[in-house]
Amino acid sequence: MFFTSFEEGDPQPLAGVVGTGPRWSPTAKPGVGFTGLRALRFDGPVRSRLFDLDTTTGEHTELSYLVFPESAPGDVYAATCVVLDVEFADGTTLTEPLDPDALYPDQWNLVRRALPVGRTVRAILLRNDGGAGWVDDVRIADRPPRQRDPVDWVRTTRGTHSSAEFSRGNTFPATAVPHGFNFWTPVTDASSTTWLYEYHRRNNAANRPVLAGFALSHQPSPWMGDRHTFHLVPAGDLAFGHENETDRPHHYGVRFDSGLTVDLAPTDHAAIVRFAFPGPAEVGFRCNRGRVRLDAMRGVVSGHTSVRSRLSVGARRMYLYGTFDREGHKHGKALRFGTSEVRLRIATSLISVEQARRNLDAEIPAGTTFEEVRERARTQWQDLLGRIELDGANEDQRTTFYSCLYRLFLYPNSGHEGGRHVSPMTRRRRVFDGPMSVNNGFWDTYRTAWPAYALLTPHRCCELIEGFVQQFREGGWIARWSSPGYADLMTGTSSDVAFADAYLKGVRGFDVEAAYRAALRNATVPSRRRGAGRKGLRESIFLGYTPASTHEGMSWALEACVNDFGIANLARALGRADDARYFRQRALQYTRHFDERIGFFQGRHRDGGWRSTPEEYDPARWGYDYTETDGWNMAFTVPHDGNGLANLLGGRAALESKLDAFFATPETGRNPGSYGGIIHEMTEARDMRMGQYGHSNQPSHHIPWMYHHAGAPAKTQAVVREVLSRCYSGSEIGQGYPGDEDNGEMSAWYVFAALGLYPLAVGSPVYVLIAPLFPAATIHLENGTDVTITTTGTGPYVRGLRLNGAPHDRAWLTHEDLLDGARLEFELGAEPTGWGAPPPSLTEGDALPGPLTDLTAGAPGRLFDDTSRTQVVFRTRTPTIEYTVEGRRRPVRIYTLTSGTRDTPSAWTLEGSSDGRTWTVLDERDDEVFLWHRQTRPFALARPASFRHYRLRMRASSGRRPSLAQWELLAS
Numbered sequence: 001m002f003f004t005s006f007e008e009g010d011p012q013p014l015a016g017v018v019g020t021g022p023r024w025s026p027t028a029k030p031g032v033g034f035t036g037l038r039a040l041r042f043d044g045p046v047r048s049r050l051f052d053l054d055t056t057t058g059e060h061t062e063l064s065y066l067v068f069p070e071s072a073p074g075d076v077y078a079a080t081c082v083v084l085d086v087e088f089a090d091g092t093t094l095t096e097p098l099d100p101d102a103l104y105p106d107q108w109n110l111v112r113r114a115l116p117v118g119r120t121v122r123a124i125l126l127r128n129d130g131g132a133g134w135v136d137d138v139r140i141a142d143r144p145p146r147q148r149d150p151v152d153w154v155r156t157t158r159g160t161h162s163s164a165e166f167s168r169g170n171t172f173p174a175t176a177v178p179h180g181f182n183f184w185t186p187v188t189d190a191s192s193t194t195w196l197y198e199y200h201r202r203n204n205a206a207n208r209p210v211l212a213g214f215a216l217s218h219q220p221s222p223w224m225g226d227r228h229t230f231h232l233v234p235a236g237d238l239a240f241g242h243e244n245e246t247d248r249p250h251h252y253g254v255r256f257d258s259g260l261t262v263d264l265a266p267t268d269h270a271a272i273v274r275f276a277f278p279g280p281a282e283v284g285f286r287c288n289r290g291r292v293r294l295d296a297m298r299g300v301v302s303g304h305t306s307v308r309s310r311l312s313v314g315a316r317r318m319y320l321y322g323t324f325d326r327e328g329h330k331h332g333k334a335l336r337f338g339t340s341e342v343r344l345r346i347a348t349s350l351i352s353v354e355q356a357r358r359n360l361d362a363e364i365p366a367g368t369t370f371e372e373v374r375e376r377a378r379t380q381w382q383d384l385l386g387r388i389e390l391d392g393a394n395e396d397q398r399t400t401f402y403s404c405l406y407r408l409f410l411y412p413n414s415g416h417e418g419g420r421h422v423s424p425m426t427r428r429r430r431v432f433d434g435p436m437s438v439n440n441g442f443w444d445t446y447r448t449a450w451p452a453y454a455l456l457t458p459h460r461c462c463e464l465i466e467g468f469v470q471q472f473r474e475g476g477w478i479a480r481w482s483s484p485g486y487a488d489l490m491t492g493t494s495s496d497v498a499f500a501d502a503y504l505k506g507v508r509g510f511d512v513e514a515a516y517r518a519a520l521r522n523a524t525v526p527s528r529r530r531g532a533g534r535k536g537l538r539e540s541i542f543l544g545y546t547p548a549s550t551h552e553g554m555s556w557a558l559e560a561c562v563n564d565f566g567i568a569n570l571a572r573a574l575g576r577a578d579d580a581r582y583f584r585q586r587a588l589q590y591t592r593h594f595d596e597r598i599g600f601f602q603g604r605h606r607d608g609g610w611r612s613t614p615e616e617y618d619p620a621r622w623g624y625d626y627t628e629t630d631g632w633n634m635a636f637t638v639p640h641d642g643n644g645l646a647n648l649l650g651g652r653a654a655l656e657s658k659l660d661a662f663f664a665t666p667e668t669g670r671n672p673g674s675y676g677g678i679i680h681e682m683t684e685a686r687d688m689r690m691g692q693y694g695h696s697n698q699p700s701h702h703i704p705w706m707y708h709h710a711g712a713p714a715k716t717q718a719v720v721r722e723v724l725s726r727c728y729s730g731s732e733i734g735q736g737y738p739g740d741e742d743n744g745e746m747s748a749w750y751v752f753a754a755l756g757l758y759p760l761a762v763g764s765p766v767y768v769l770i771a772p773l774f775p776a777a778t779i780h781l782e783n784g785t786d787v788t789i790t791t792t793g794t795g796p797y798v799r800g801l802r803l804n805g806a807p808h809d810r811a812w813l814t815h816e817d818l819l820d821g822a823r824l825e826f827e828l829g830a831e832p833t834g835w836g837a838p839p840p841s842l843t844e845g846d847a848l849p850g851p852l853t854d855l856t857a858g859a860p861g862r863l864f865d866d867t868s869r870t871q872v873v874f875r876t877r878t879p880t881i882e883y884t885v886e887g888r889r890r891p892v893r894i895y896t897l898t899s900g901t902r903d904t905p906s907a908w909t910l911e912g913s914s915d916g917r918t919w920t921v922l923d924e925r926d927d928e929v930f931l932w933h934r935q936t937r938p939f940a941l942a943r944p945a946s947f948r949h950y951r952l953r954m955r956a957s958s959g960r961r962p963s964l965a966q967w968e969l970l971a972s
């Protein structure tokens with residue numbers, strides 16, 4: 001009906017200046033429009049009539065445009081009030097206000113405004129209250145709604161309109177099967193292992209995107225970098241437009257401006273690629289490190305790639321074997337063919353070229369058509385994405401929702417083939433039988449992605465866990481950041497809580513004993529491997545806090561509490577009562593980092609002193625104790641004990657006002673602290689414009705839900721609704737996220753929040769409830785039952801809920817409530833309500849949360865020096881050790897023994913005495929085993945015991961020289 005990009009030959013505006021576009025953007029190409037070379041400039045307050053029109057609106061007519069508000073010195077958001085409007089024949093305009101906070105400064109933003117039916121549009125108007133910027137691609141067009149399968153809503157380019165300076169997802173158009181062995185992707189830079197595909201920044205002089213080829217990829221995140229890349233480069237000019245691109249999970253296709261088309265469809269270890277050239281076909285190959293052999297007569301390409309980024313720990317070679325559907329002839333590093341259309345079937349293997357060929361024969365045997373491969377991949381995605389059906393969601397919401405599910409099921413990845421795998425965990429190359437899972441940063445994914453697997457795909461969840469447990473079997477640990485091996489990055493051994501969560505939600509079939517042992521090792525044994533285990537554990541396990549001498553020690557401590565909470569619940573489920581009691585109280589150790597003088601968590605030194613004085617302390621300063629964030633964003637990092645946090649702060653009202661202050665204190669993006677400079681997360685958090693709340697990164701993701709523990713659930717709902725409505729915008733122009741989409745985590749947050757369920761206390765089978773975003777949704781559970789979520793009324797607030805027909809006044813339910821199928825009927829309203837009793841919390845009632853403390857603290861000697869670095873080696877198999885309590889006696893509930901590096905005690909008796917002469921038996925153990933050196937094992941007493949003297953009589957040991965590194969008497 002109307003379109004202008006302000007280019008030559010396009011309709012030109014009646015007012016304003018057409019120019020060459022923004023000078024700078026962190027995500028877009030400067031000096032051009034969004035499309036073409038030109039855009040309309042606006043600068044300062046103005047009301048202008050841009051175009052005279054005479055067009056009548058239909059049922060689905062809308063006005064859309066791209067707008068680029070420039071940040072001004074001193075006022076970043078000066079130009080975000082700019083609006084394009086229409087004038088109807090009766091002189092009226094659109095009335096619906098636009099949210100200026102929905103526009104990102106210094107980036108292109110797509111705005112779509114529905115127009116009322118049957119009206120005559122007389123003009124397009126521009127209104128600006130101040131600030132300067134650019135407008136491009138103004139359009140009035142009919143956009144009738146489409147019926148599609150979930151998989152067809154997905155845009156794999158979503159999140160690619162990003163850069164290292166500003167992330168709108170930092171994704172790439174990974175074309176793959178769910179959790180597949182390989183990704184295949186178009187690339188705009190074939191030399192890169194980081195930003196593979198940039199939506200706009202790498203456009204050519206004519207402002208058209210240009211591909212550098214098609215890559216084999218295994219990238220977990222641009223920050224981790226890619227490995228095992230290999231490129232197919234068709235000859236010719238590879239400029240194109242996104243309008244000529246098909247970006248689906250199961251099919252990437254593009255028609256270049258030159259007329260060349262390329263289509264690609266994946267299997268698990270292979271892909272089929274169809275090239276249709278305007279002239280004779282020629283396909284080149286590029287491997288930045290490795291070897292490629294071309295056998296022109298047979299049309300075969302084979303070889304290996306050793307490409308790996310610095311953080312691709314444990315990556316070795318990947319082998320390739322591909323075959324064209326005809327013979328060609330060699331032309332340098334390319335094959336030329338006598339026809340214009342050729343198909344390449346290509347497969348990979350970590351084992352050998354021969355295995356790659358077997359993988360190809362197994363997955364895409366000769367004669368398989370492109371369509372067959374594509375449809376099989378489509379079916380796999382459809383099976384997963386179709387597990388949630390939406391009713392009443394608009395197109396943008398469907399694209400967002402299903403693209404989020406695609407990202408969720410893209411990771412983690414399979415690392416096995418034909419029932420075998422090359423281990424990324426061993427120091428030497430070894431091939432093992434069985435599954436291997438790779439590509440996961442658990443610091444990110446434990447929060448929402450793993451709970452989503454447990455809910456939506458428990459069978460696959462089990463397989464994925466089994467693949468990670470295999471890491472433990474082969475390398476002794478589960479990676480914190482599997483990329484694919486032990487990458488040393490981020491805090492917390494969060495597979496502990498992720499896998500506990502799955503088990504507690506009924507995910508069965510994985511080796512839970514081994515998974516538990518892996519978690520136990522993380523939680524009780526210091527690691528000599530930097531990429532595995534918990535840092536600072538050698539001391540923190542005894543101090544109850546992680547000294548600041550450990551980098552980001554306080555973050556390690558808070559993540560440890562979350563993980564210990566999961567371990568405690570898993571231990572209870574597995575009948576390990578002593579472990580359950582021990583870890584349950586350890587999950588309260590966050591209190592040891594709470595500085596009541598300032599009301600924030602902060603780091604402590606070995607001697608217990610705080611990192612900063614109250615005068616020095618600045619909760620808005622980034623870094624130091626706080627991993628990728630500041631003190632504000634870690635002031636609520638107690639997702640498992642919101643009630644305990646409220647008690648610590650002085651009650652629910654205090655928690656509420658702290659949260660209010662958090663959402664009201666602006667993030668300036670200019671307080672880099674120990675980072676020394678601005679990192680992208682800071683700018684992204686600033687541009688959220690929700691106070692300190694940085695939905696752009698994971699530490700914030702649970703914070704809105706903490707209002708439930710403040711008795712203010714309506715505030716959760718208001719915040720979450722705002723995030724859902726404006727932080728996942730821009731799908732159609734390669735945006736879609738407010739920060740990095742990390743292995744499905746940012747995506748799973750959207751999915752849970754939109755459904756109105758959230759796994760706040762990961763590691764327990766509980767969901768917190770809020771108003772769902774869509775009028776109706778159905779979750780088809782794998783056990784054949786359905787969870788239906790319906791709403792009456794509109795608004796972001798719950799007025800009431802009926803669960804299976806019965807009134808439900810708690811703002812939470814359990815996983816079990818869903819398992820047999822459930823009907824959730826929400827009644828919504830526009831006004832805040834008090835509906836919803838708070839969810840369970842580790843600390844009940846008004847009690848102050850408090851972990852047990854060690855009676856032996858401060859005592860001299862290697863058994864009491866709060867480190868497992870030192871030990872006592874005994875001269876007999878059956879030594880006795882004694883401890884006398886100085887000062888006040890307190891009831892001992894649990895004692896711990898930490899093994900040394902020699903033999904270990906295997907049977908002993910703990911006794912107590914008030915006078916040092918008559919002894920009472922408190923605990924007896926036989927046939928005990930320490931699995932590792934320097935392992936701390938807890939032993940709970942049947943009854944608390946308050947004595948002056950304690951002694952441990954060892955009755956048997958595993959050898960002649962038993963040793964112990966530490967002995968604790970944990971008392972309340």
Ligand SMILES: [Ca+2]
Nearest residue numbers: 005033035038
């Ligand atoms: Ca333009």
Ligand SMILES: [Ca+2]
Nearest residue numbers: 697698740742
């Ligand atoms: Ca992140």
Ligand SMILES: [Ca+2]
Nearest residue numbers: 862867870965
């Ligand atoms: Ca010691």
